[in-house]
Amino acid sequence: MFSVAAGIIGAMLGLGGGIIIVPVLTLILHLPLRDAIGASIVSVIATSSGAAVAYVRDGLSNIRIGMFLEIATTTGAVMGAYLAGVLSATLLYVIFGLMLAYSALALLQNRNVEIPQVQESHPLAQKLKLASFYHDQVLGRDIQYQVANPYGGLGMMWLAGLMSGLLGIGSGLFKVLAMDVFMKLPLKVSTATSNFMIGVTAAASAGVYFARGDIQPTMAAPVAIGVLLGALLGTRWMVKFRNKTLRYVFVPVLLATAGEMILRGA
Amino acid sequence: MGPFKASAAGTASSDQPLVRSSAELDPIISRALLIGVTISAVILILGFVLYVATGSSGYAPGTFPLAIGDVLSGAIQLRPFAIIEFGLFLLILTPVFRVAIGIVGFALEHDSNLVAATSYVFVVLVLSFLLGKAGG
Numbered sequence: 001m002f003s004v005a006a007g008i009i010g011a012m013l014g015l016g017g018g019i020i021i022v023p024v025l026t027l028i029l030h031l032p033l034r035d036a037i038g039a040s041i042v043s044v045i046a047t048s049s050g051a052a053v054a055y056v057r058d059g060l061s062n063i064r065i066g067m068f069l070e071i072a073t074t075t076g077a078v079m080g081a082y083l084a085g086v087l088s089a090t091l092l093y094v095i096f097g098l099m100l101a102y103s104a105l106a107l108l109q110n111r112n113v114e115i116p117q118v119q120e121s122h123p124l125a126q127k128l129k130l131a132s133f134y135h136d137q138v139l140g141r142d143i144q145y146q147v148a149n150p151y152g153g154l155g156m157m158w159l160a161g162l163m164s165g166l167l168g169i170g171s172g173l174f175k176v177l178a179m180d181v182f183m184k185l186p187l188k189v190s191t192a193t194s195n196f197m198i199g200v201t202a203a204a205s206a207g208v209y210f211a212r213g214d215i216q217p218t219m220a221a222p223v224a225i226g227v228l229l230g231a232l233l234g235t236r237w238m239v240k241f242r243n244k245t246l247r248y249v250f251v252p253v254l255l256a257t258a259g260e261m262i263l264r265g266a
Numbered sequence: 267m268g269p270f271k272a273s274a275a276g277t278a279s280s281d282q283p284l285v286r287s288s289a290e291l292d293p294i295i296s297r298a299l300l301i302g303v304t305i306s307a308v309i310l311i312l313g314f315v316l317y318v319a320t321g322s323s324g325y326a327p328g329t330f331p332l333a334i335g336d337v338l339s340g341a342i343q344l345r346p347f348a349i350i351e352f353g354l355f356l357l358i359l360t361p362v363f364r365v366a367i368g369i370v371g372f373a374l375e376h377d378s379n380l381v382a383a384t385s386y387v388f389v390v391l392v393l394s395f396l397l398g399k400a401g402g
Contacts, residue, residue: 042354042357042358045357045358045360045361046303046357048361049299049302049303049357049360049361049364050303052295052296052299052364053296053299053300053303054296056292056295056296056299057292057293057296059286059289059292062287062288063287063288063291063292063295063368064287064288064380065287067365067368067372067380067383067384067387068380068383070365070383070384070387071383071386071387074386074387074390074391074394075390077394078390078393078394081394127379128379128380129287129377130287131287132286132287132288133286199360199361199364200361200362200365200387200391202361203358203359203360203361203362203391204390204391204394205394206358207358207394207395208394210332210354210355210358211332211333212332213330213332215351215354216330217313217317217323217330217346217347217350217351217354218317218323220350220354221310221313221314221317221350221353221354222314224306224307224310224353224354224357225307225310225311225314228303228307
């Protein structure tokens with residue numbers, strides 16, 4: 001049941017669901033953190049692949065933007081894995097927690113923006129033909145959007161990858177923020193594209209967890225099945241929300257995560 | 267070279283035709299993901315049902331197969347935990363599979379920039395599996 005809920009929320013917000021799965025498994029079901037993280041990696045991949053089936057088909061995920069930005073996330077993830085032993089995890093939690101809290105403010109500032117108005121795409125975005133359109137079910141029309149600041153997006157994605165490599169936690173939030181705050185994409189496109197991308201970031205580490213035996217069959221199987229179900233439902237619901245409404249759902253999730261990370265570090 | 271699609275439902279810039287950046291590749295990638303997810307879900311459910319029905323994992327308590335070879339041979343012998351692990355393995359490979367499809371798709375569209383980007387991602391993914399070192 002928890003995993004169905006995690007799949008729904010993950011698919012709607014472009015997150016892996018680890019934010020929900022890990023606390024539920026550790027705090028409520030009292031499982032060891034290692035097993036919980038193993039299960040959450042499986043849940044990220046299930047959410048991503050399950051939700052992206054619909055988002056990519058309907059043109060909500062921008063696969064060109066996604067695959068372009070994956071350069072940065074995968075690089076960050078590998079570097080993060082190598083740096084994991086060198087840098088202090090507690091300090092990192094505090095830094096990333098503060099960054100999330102700051103982004104929650106940035107998101108709040110844009111709370112009344114339904115569709116960002118970018119007149120012209122950045123030259124690099126034009127060269128890579130990143131601009132696209134999607135059909136907005138709520139507004140009942142096609143929304144053409146342009147793409148700003150691809151370098152800022154790449155930088156933020158590199159941080160997202162670095163964070164997941166270092167801390168072994170999902171970086172969906174950072175991905176959404178990179179596309180929302182830096183690249184000025186419509187929020188639905190940001191969450192759908194983040195959804196598309198997180199599976200690849202998680203796959204980069206899943207092999208390690210799998211080989212280490214951190215992915216327990218008895219837990220991972222029901223979690224994966226539940227999350228897949230939830231992701232199917234989540235994709236149906238997300239398109240019916242306004243970008244503004246989605247923004248309001250985001251802020252408490254961001255703040256809660258920021259608080260959780262700062263506490264873990266402190 | 268992107269596919270153009272004119273639409274009556276214009277937006278703020280209604281004088282320009284609407285451009286979808288990847289109209290041809292979208293359904294293919296979506297299909298690839300659907301295939302990966304469906305196959306792994308069916309295998310996962312099979313393994314889990316078998317585990318619950320027989321009450322046995324097919325392995326000593328607290329252990330399960332980890333190496334790919336052990337997972338495969340166990341799955342052929344219909345040991346429940348091996349079947350589940352095989353399903354999880356396919357689930358993990360699904361995103362890698364769609365990156366590979368992306369390389370082929372962009373190559374067919376003669377889009378060298380995106381071929382380069384996607385190939386880089388694929389190489390990093392494969393390396394991370396081989397080195398067993400990448401986080402995510």
